[in-house]
Amino acid sequence: GQQVMQIPQYQHVQEGEDFTTYCNSSTTLSNIQWYKQRPGGHPVFLIQLVKSGEVKKQKRLTFQFGEAKKNSSLHITATQTTDVGTYFCARGSGGSNYKLTFGKGTLLTVNP
């Protein structure tokens, strides 16, 4: 399937600082999903974005879908140590043969 490019690969912040990870595609996305994987754990679904320009918030997390539906971002305000983990975006293929293609992820570490 079509790849999604995710940057940065790693991000280390001080607790209280903000964090953003970006997901980009060369082709239009039917939808984009975000997952969080804690160290040693499994991916946990965070959100799905479908509409052009969509913005969704979950407490300190803000998810955006670009107007052209080719990019997305996840922003965390005032990071906490509990935010540590790898954040993956994943594009859905849509249609009857549905599957997800994951980006390489951004590993976030937070210094207390």
Place this chain on the structure above:
Amino acid sequence: GAVVSQHPSWVICKSGTSVKIECRSLDFQATTMFWYRQFPKQSLMLMATSNEGSKATYEQGVEKDKFLINHASLTLSTLTVTSAHPEDSSFYICSARDRFSPGQETQYFGPGTRLLVL
């Protein structure tokens, strides 16, 4: 709701043996389940899509005779790694889609199985 379990959570085996991993949707029916493999510090790579009552669809480069998938019911899919070798050591994760939520396209992930082949 939407809980997916995997068994075993970890397994160590000798080279040449076969290992079976179970994936169960506990509180929903899943006509489609997915099997992923994740190497350390890497992303999830889809291996195959498991369809209830029919043959699995394998991704390019994944040997179907080595990674046998059976989806015998709406709540159970199994992955058997046949004649395992050290290079098969990895974190195997399954996911499932809720049969009655086709519009959501959300996949619920199991806790994963860590396989170490000696």
